[in-house]
Amino acid sequence: MSGPDQRSSLPERAADTTAEQPWPVRLLSMKIADYVEKMSVLWVEGQVVQLTRRPGQRTAYLTLRDPDVDMSLSVAIQTNALDAMAAPLAQGVRVVLQAKPVFWTQRGSLMLDARQIRPVGVGELLARVEHLKRTLASEGLFDAERKRPLPFLPRTVGLICGRAGAAEKDVVENARRRWPTVRFAIREVAVQGSSAVQEVMAALDELDRIEDIDVIVIARGGGSVEDLLPFSNEALVRAVAAARTPVVSAIGHDVDTPLLDHVADWRASTPTDAGKAVVPDARAEQRGIRQSRDRARRALRSRVEGERRQLVAIRSRPVMAHPGAMIEARRQELEALTDRAHRRALATVHRAADQIGHLRAQVRSLSPQSTLERGYAVVQHRDGRVVSDQAEVAVDELLRIRVARGDFAARVVGLP
Template structure:
C-alpha cells in the first residue's frame, strides 16, 4: 500500500516526490503477481540440483538472442521427465513469473517441464525453411561466387576440432601457401549461435578474408540445431564475403546449407573446394603451354610452306622475268615507232623532192634555161609591153646564167629595140 505522502502512480512521481526502491519493488511484484501461468520455450544452459534438495534451479535461455531467465522447479517435476535433463536441451515449461523484491530479480516458478522432441524440432525447422525460402534467402541468384584463389580463408570451427584439421590439412595439401584466419567457437550448446555469429561478423569485416568456411563434424539433430537458427542464417545472408557451409556429413542438411553461397558435403570437401589444386593447375598450365607451343609450331610450319609456295612461283623464282618481258615489249614498241618514223620521214623526203622538181619545172629559172630572158626597167618592173620602153632607156636583161644591160633604140614602125 502506498504511503499517503507519496504518489500513487508511477506517472505521478517527480524529482521532489520519488518512489523509494522498496516501493518500486513492491509495485513490480504486484504487477508480476497478476500475470497468469504460462508456457515458455527455451534452452537449458545451466542446471543446479543439490543432493537432498527439493528444489532445483536452472537457467533458461532464448536460443536466438543472448537473453535468459532463472527458473526454480521442483525436483519431482524433473524426475517425471522421460530422460534426464542435460544442458543444451530444448524444453517447454509451465511457470508463473515471480519478482523477488529483496534481490530485485525476475524468475520463473516452474510447475511442469517437457522436452521438445525431435519431431517438433524438425517441424519448426521445416516451417523456418519455408519462411526463408519465400523471402528469397535460398535463391541461387543471390549466392556469391567463390574466389579462385583467396588471399585468406576465414574458418569458424570448434575448439581443437577434427573439422578444423580436415579443412586446414586438405586445403594446404592442395595449395601449401594458403593462409587461414581461424576462429574457434562453441559449435553446439546454448552459446553456439552467439559465438558463431560473432566470429562470422568479425571475419566478414576483415578485408583480407575472401571466403569464410563454417565447419563442424556430424551429430544429432539437436547438436546441429544452432546451424538452423534464424538469427545465424540471416547473419550469413547479410555477409559481403562468400560463405561455405561444411556442417556434418553428406546426409546432414541444416538450413545453413541452403543459405550459404556453397555447400560442402563434409569439412574435407570444404578444404578441397576453397582453394585450387596446385598440382592440377600446374599441369593445366603445362598443357596450355604445350598446346600453345604446338599451335605456334603448326602456324610457323604453315607460314613456311606458304613462303616456299610463293617463292616457287615463276615471278618469285625469276623476279626479272616480268621486267624482261616488259623490256622486250618496250624495245619492240621502240623499234616499231622508229621504223614508222623513218618511213614517214622517207615518204616526206620523197614528197619534198617531187615538189622541188615541180617547183623547178615551173620556176622562171627553168624558163630562162630554155633561152628566154626577163627584161626589167631600172626600178625592177618587168617589161611586158614594148610601148612601156622609152628610146635609149637602159634596161636589165635576166638570162639563165646571169644578167646584162641593154639600151632601147628606135625601130621602124615605132618599135623599140635594145642594144648592149
Template sequence: MSPEALPERAADTTAESPWPVRLLSMKIADYVEKMSVVWVEGQVVQLNRRPGARTAYLTLRDADVDMSLSVSIHVNALDAMAAPVSEGLRVVVQAKPSFWTQRGTLTMDGRQIRPVGVGGLLARIEYLKRNLASEGLFDADRKRPLPFLPRRIGLICGRASAAEKDVVENSRRRWPTAQFEIRQVAVQGASAVTEVSEALRELDGIQDVDVIVIARGGGNVEDLLPFSNEALLRAVAAAHTPVVSAIGHDVDTPLLDLVADHRASTPTDAAKAIVPDADREHQIIDAGRARSRRALEGRLHHERRRLVELRSRPVLADPGAFVRVQREVVSALRTRAHRRTEALVHRHQDGIGHLRAQVRTLSPQSTLDRGYAIVQRVDGAVVHDPADLEVSELLHVTVARGDFGVRTEG
C-alpha cells in the same frame, strides 16, 4: 513524506515527490503477481543443484537471441524427467513469474519441465524452412560463386576440432600456400548461435577474406540445431563474403546448407571447393603448353611449306625474268607507237601535198601561167566588159611574168 502524500501513479511522480524504492518494488511485485502461469521454451545454459537441497536453479536462455531468465524449480520436477537435465538441453517449462522485492530481481517459479522432443524440433525446422524458402533465401540466383583462389580463407569451427584439421590440412595439401583466418567457437550448446554469428560478422569485415567456411563434425539433431537457427541463417544470408557450409556428414542437412552459397558434404569436401588442386592445375598448364607448342609447330610448318612454294614460282626463282618480259612488252609497244606515229605523219604530209596542189591549181597565178591576163583601170578596177572602156584610156595589164600598160584605140 506520509503514505497519503505519495503520488498514486508513476506518471505523477516528480523530483520533489518521488516514490521510495520499497513502493516501486511492491508495485512491480503486485503487477508480476497478477501474471498467469506460462509455458516458456528455451535452452538450459546453467544448472545449479546442490545435494540435499529441495530446490534447483537453472538459467533458461532464448534459442535465438542473448536473453535469459532465472528459474527455480523443485527437484521432484527435475527427477520426473525421463533423462537427466543437462546444460544445452532444449526444454519447455511451466512457470509463474515472481518478483523478489529485497533484490529487485525477476525469477520464474517452475512447476513442470519437459524436454523438447526430436519430432517437435524437426517440425519447427520444417516450418522455418518453408518460411525462409518463401522469402527467397534458398534461391540459386542469390548464391555467389566461390573465388578460384582466395587470398585468405575464413574458417569458423570448434575448438581443437577435427573439422578444423580436415579443412586446413586438405586445403594445404591441395594448395600449399593457402592462408587461413580461423575463429574457434562453440559449435553446439546455448552459446553456439551467438558465437558463430559474431565470428561470421568479424570475418566478413576483413577485406582480404574472400570465402568463409563454417565447419563442424557430425552429430544428432540437437547437436546440429544451432545451424538451423533463424538468427544464424539470416546472418549468413546478409554476409557479403561467400559462405561454405560444411556441417556434419552426407546425411546431415541443417538449413545452413540451403542458405550458404555452397554446400560441402563434409569438411574435407569443403577443402576441395575453396582451393584448386595445385597438381591438377600444373597438369592443365602443361597440357595447355603442349597444345600451344603443337599448334605453333604446325603453323610454322605450314608457313614454311607456303614459303617454299612461293620461292619455287618462276617469278621468285628468276626475279629478272619478269623484268625482261616486261621490257620486251614495253619495247614492242614503243615500236608499235613509233610506226603508228610515222604512218600518221606520212598520211598528214600526203594530205598537205594534196591541199597545196589544190591551192596552187585554184590560185590566180596558175591562171596567168596558162596565158591569161588581168586588165585593170588606173584605179585598180578589173575590166570585165570592153564596152565599159573609153578611147585612149590608159589600162594596166598583168601577165604571168610581169605587167605593162596599154592605151585603147577607137
C-alpha cells in the same frame, strides 16, 4: 526523516513521479511485484543452459535461454516435475514449460515458478526449421543469383570450427595438401549447445571485418539433429546472408542439410570437401600450365612450319627463281607498245601528209594562178579595180595586164 504523512504523499502512479517526489526502490519493487503477480500462468519455450539439482532438495533451478538471442531467465521447478519426464533433463535441450512469473523484491530479479516441463520433440523442431526455411526462401535469401563465386586463390581463409575438433584438421590439412602455402585465420568456438549461435556469429563478424580474408569456412563434424540446430538458427542464417565475404558451409555429412547450407555461397558436403573447395590444386594447376605450354609450343611450331612451307613455295615460283624474267617480260611489252605507238604515229603523219597534198592540189587547181597559166589574164584599172565590163574602159586609158608570169601595161586605142 520519513513518516506516515510522507508515505501518503507519494505518487500513486509511475507517470506522476518527479524528481522532487520519486519512488523509493522498495516501492518500485512492490509495484513491479504487484504487476507481475497479476500475470497469468503461461507456457514458454527455451533452451536449458544450466541445471542445478542438489540431493535431498525438493526444488531444482535451471536457466532457460532464448536460442535466437542472448537472453535468459532463472526457473525454479519442483524435482517431482523433473522426475515425471520420460528422459532425464540435460543441458542444451529445448523445452516448453508452464510457469508463473515471480518478481523477488529483495533481489530485484524476475524468475519463473515452473509447474510442468516437456521436451520439444525432434519432429516439432524439424517442422519449425522447415517453416523457417520456406519463410527465408520466400525472402530470396536462398536464391542462386545472390550467391557469390569463391576466389580462385584467397589471400587468407577464415575458419570457424569447434575447439579441438576433427573438422579443423580436415579443412586445414586438405587445403594445405592442395596448396601448401595457404594461410588460415582460425576461430575456435562452441559449435553446439546454448552459446553456439552467439559464438559463431561473433566469429563470423570478426573475420568478415578483416580485409585480407577472402573466404570464410564454417565447419563442424556430424551430429544429431539437436546438435546441428544452431546452424538452422534464423539469426545466424541472416548474419551469413549479410556477410560481405563469401561463406562456405561445411556442416556435418552429406546427408545433413541445415539452413546454413542453403544461404551459404558454397555448400561443402563435408569439412574435407570444404578444404578442397577453397583453394586450387597446385599439382593440377602446374599440370595445366605444362599442358598449356605444350599446346602453345606445338601451335607455334606448327605456325612456323606452315610459314616456312609457304615461303619455300613462294621462292620456288618462276618469278622468284628468275626475278629478271618479270622485268624482261615487262620490257618486251613496253618495247612492243612503243613500236606500235611509233608506227601508229608515222601512219597518222603519212595520212596527214597525203591529205595535205590533196588539199594543196585542190587549192592549186582552184587558185587564179592556175587560170592565168592556161592563158587567161587579169585586166585592172590603175587603181587596182578589175575590169569586168567593156563599158568601164575608156579610150586611151592605161590598163594593167596580169598574166601567169608577170604583168605589163596596155593602152586602150579604140573600142568597138
